[in-house]
Amino acid sequence: MNIVPVAFAFxxxxxxxxxxxLSSLMMNAHDSTFYDxxxxxxxxxxxxxxxxxxxxxxxxxxRIRYREVDDTFANAFEIRGITVSTYYRLxxxxxxxxxxxxxxxxxxxxxxxxxxxxxxxxxxSDCYVAGVNALAPFVPDLKAYYQELNLLDIGNIIYxxxxxxxxxxxxxxxxxxxxxxxxxxxxxFQDLDVLNIACQGKIxxxxxxxxxxTYFMELSLYNKNVLTDYWTNEEISTALKKGxxxxxxxxxxxxxxxNFDIWWEYYRKSPYFxxxxxxxxxxxxxxxxxxxxxxxxxxxxxxxxxxGKRMI
Numbered sequence: 188m189n190i191v192p193v194a195f196a197f198x199x200x201x202x203x204x205x206x207x208x209l210s211s212l213m214m215n216a217h218d219s220t221f222y223d224x225x226x227x228x229x230x231x232x233x234x235x236x237x238x239x240x241x242x243x244x245x246x247x248x249x250r251i252r253y254r255e256v257d258d259t260f261a262n263a264f265e266i267r268g269i270t271v272s273t274y275y276r277l278x279x280x281x282x283x284x285x286x287x288x289x290x291x292x293x294x295x296x297x298x299x300x301x302x303x304x305x306x307x308x309x310x311x312s313d314c315y316v317a318g319v320n321a322l323a324p325f326v327p328d329l330k331a332y333y334q335e336l337n338l339l340d341i342g343n344i345i346y347x348x349x350x351x352x353x354x355x356x357x358x359x360x361x362x363x364x365x366x367x368x369x370x371x372x373x374x375x376f377q378d379l380d381v382l383n384i385a386c387q388g389k390i391x392x393x394x395x396x397x398x399x400x401t402y403f404m405e406l407s408l409y410n411k412n413v414l415t416d417y418w419t420n421e422e423i424s425t426a427l428k429k430g431x432x433x434x435x436x437x438x439x440x441x442x443x444x445x446n447f448d449i450w451w452e453y454y455r456k457s458p459y460f461x462x463x464x465x466x467x468x469x470x471x472x473x474x475x476x477x478x479x480x481x482x483x484x485x486x487x488x489x490x491x492x493x494x495g496k497r498m499i
Contacts, residue, residue, distance in 0.1 A: 208292070273377055
């Protein structure tokens with residue numbers, strides 16, 4: 188049995204998407220994989236755990252444990268509606284001392300593959316963290332921001348939504364204290380900036396499958412040459428077919444976005460499927476749906492009527 192520890196951090200506003208995220212993780216788990224799931228939450232409010240605690244009833248090869256976070260980041264900078272819980276990942280090496288290496292993921296994510304291989308095969312050695320290159324030089328807003336910040340090599344910035352921590356080395360080098368100090372600054376991208384600044388020079392770069400963002404999908408359609416400068420065609424193809432889909436822009440449960448149909452497919456397959464919620468979402472957006480191309484509408488229908496709802 189391969190034990191894979193995975194940590195998440197969120198508040199009550201994201202319990203529903205977290206349930207779908209965790210369901211997708213378990214739906215793609217190999218029989219030989221056991222997920223030790225940790226959920227970080229504020230000690231100042233009670234996390235609604237009822238639905239989350241149902242997960243091991245449907246999927247036997249996992250367990251869920253909760254870790255409370257104190258007021259360390261109570262006054263940390265918030266922007267774009269992203270709350271202080273985004274900083275909780277920075278405390279994982281201390282909050283979860285049971286493991287020397289651990290995966291962290293946001294919950295606006297759909298998993299489409301088992302994580303045991305990337306977890307076991309990623310040798311962090313002298314690195315603090317592993318992640319996927321954010322392609323910042325090709326995102327105008329990011330490029331301008333990081334050029335002005337002038338603290339990082341813009342070509343080596345990683346996303347913070349899907350990462351692997353070398354917790355042992357972070358603890359040995361007391362890097363969490365560095366995280367806490369950096370978090371006092373008003374960085375536009377919050378924990379992402381803190382991680383990249385503190386860990387620069389000691390980052391292991393993963394294949395794009397570990398974090399397939401909206402921007403990656405757009406580049407694969409309109410400017411694939413950018414991607415091939417970083418990864419092989421095989422890596423890109425694998426990412427598009429079964430990579431972790433990270434909705435780092437518009438959220439699919441709130442509106443139409445790139446790969447929104449994948450999220451809804453997993454929603455229908457999950458133990459948390461609610462027909463009324465599904466109907467209300469699409470009925471309230473009929474005008475938006477009418478504006479989609481014919482192919483996109485056909486794709487949605489195929490996913491629903493051909494694949495249907497998976498019975499758990």
